[in-house]
Amino acid sequence: MLYNILIDPFVQMGSAPDFFLQVLWSGFVAGTLYSLIALGFVLIFKASGVFNFAQGIMVVFAALTLVGLYQAGVPAWAALFLTVGAMFVLAWLVERIVLRNLVNQEEIILFMATIGLNYFLIGFGEYVFGGEPKSMIAAELGLPTGSTTFEPFDGILIIEHLDVAAVIMAIILVTALAIFFNKTRIGRALRAVADDHQAALSVGISLNQIWVIVWFAAGIVALATGIMWGAKSDVSFALQIVALKALPVLIIGGFTSIPGAIIGGLVIGFGEKLFEIYWGGLLGSGVEGWFAYVIALIFLLFRPHGLFGEKIIERI
């Protein structure tokens, strides 16, 4: 038993290094995709303190809008722009109808409101686009297909071009967001709001405007995530369960940190794939479903605010 847990997996890794690399690569890709979802959460949490449960359905919604528009006969590039527009309208409506009326409520109330939004969008999305899975228009959007085969250690390592594109896109998005947050006027306003709502208001920052911007940014991240996840599997409402995986990612990274979201995503991606492949057999398959949460719990026991989260000093 101990041999099976402690030694055998490493023997397997050593004896088939090409397969090990393959597993690492798939973990890396899964990790970047988790990071992308988590990024959407972090953006909104940083700027408004809302834990946006609806991020998962926003991913599905964005992807469905894109595919739906394309199927309705709109050319791919126009569909992309229209979807971005739709995400803006969604952000504006959310601010106008939901957030504005819930200013100064407790966190759990805002959290519940996003769950309500989640339900509404599920119903609305299924009503408009139908419940059946759709395939993403990856080729029409100019995403690469096919794969390249490497031969390290006399083995095979297959790397799909789509995965590479996903990683590159994630890197671009994160860099763009980092620049946006640190260098632009709006980005500074966002950070001010994140620090202290009242202080930000008192120096003349419009909270309402900031919230629309943040939700719009989260919508764009959701669209990017939706395209990538959709191209890897299908666009269906099952994707929103994947979004729950963003929670452990956030926990590891800390709720307020963009680099944290990236590192948390990678930790979860690697950990999950390695555990599933090398240790999962001991427990029966399907451990992927809960292992991420266990990793997060272990991290939390040592660092209650995540790796990069802000330490909260509590006063009475």
Add this chain to the structure above:
Amino acid sequence: MFYREVGQFKTNYSSDSQVFPILQDKIGIFAMLVVAFVFVPMFGSEFFLNSIMIPFLIFTLATIGLNILVGYTGQLSLGTGAFMGVGAYSCYKLATIFPDVNIIIMVLLSGFFSAGVGILFGLPSLRIKGFYLLVSTLAAQFFLEWCFIRVEWLYNYNDSGAIDSLQRSAFGYAVSGGAANSHAQYFVVLTIVVVMTWVASNLIRGRIGRSWMMIRDMDIAAELMGVRPLFAKLSAFAVSSFYCGVAGALMVFFWLGSAEVESFDINHSFLFLFMAIIGGLGSLIGCYMGAAFIWILPIIIRALPSALGLDINAATVEHINFMMIGAMIIFFLIVEPHGLARLWQIAKEKLRTWPFPYS
């Protein structure tokens, strides 16, 4: 008007600390019990009992469990479904191992298994709080769901992977399984729910409940004042999971008849959170209102098109149902974040001073 406390004097401490200090409240609760115990079974059809009243009561019980944790102790939880599952599966195992024992005892015993699991997954709450705690309960949710599928011993190695309610009786009546009639089931469920609500209300008013509320309001201050966070938090997890476990066992044996892991999935955890929040966090009557609202509203929405003679297909109705629930949740949060229970309280205040705007 008729809802006044005029002339009702409190002359000693015990009358000052009653659950229902006002005579009209006592009459009201008595009337509700009479309706529930006599009129509903007398006039209610099989369908009404089976698909409205029994699930409503079971959901209320689970919501009370969740409310103890979220509303009274302030520990956010998304693991209700899984804790119900623990109760259901352990009740199933107990009923298989001891076939002759009264099923009601088994249902209550299974709550203790659930409580144990609840304590285990409540341990991280000592170190982490708020949204970070969600991950602990989500870990419970997904890990236990996985167990319900993978550990075949739990469902007696049958091929379907489902647990069926076994043919069991209590006090000489068949109350679960195919031969049970819904009136007997209704009485069992109603009695358990009423008794457990009464127990919960006394727990909450007592020393332990007040320590929960102190932890909720500010844990550091509570600790300074001598509340042991370890005991308070874990006891809240235990009691909450006990309630959820009993609700889960009731759900399988007295309502569904057969359940798979889908009956205990994350969506159910959300459902109970909705009920607790719509009803009102930190209120027992709110649990009843929330459960009634969330359970009965969709039934009405589903029945509405055919009643109005509109021809809408079932899928569309289901979508509208989702949208309505989502919209209603947001609407309620905006209008009254403290839930239906708060509305009820406001109505009672208004009645007290009526016809004057204030007193």
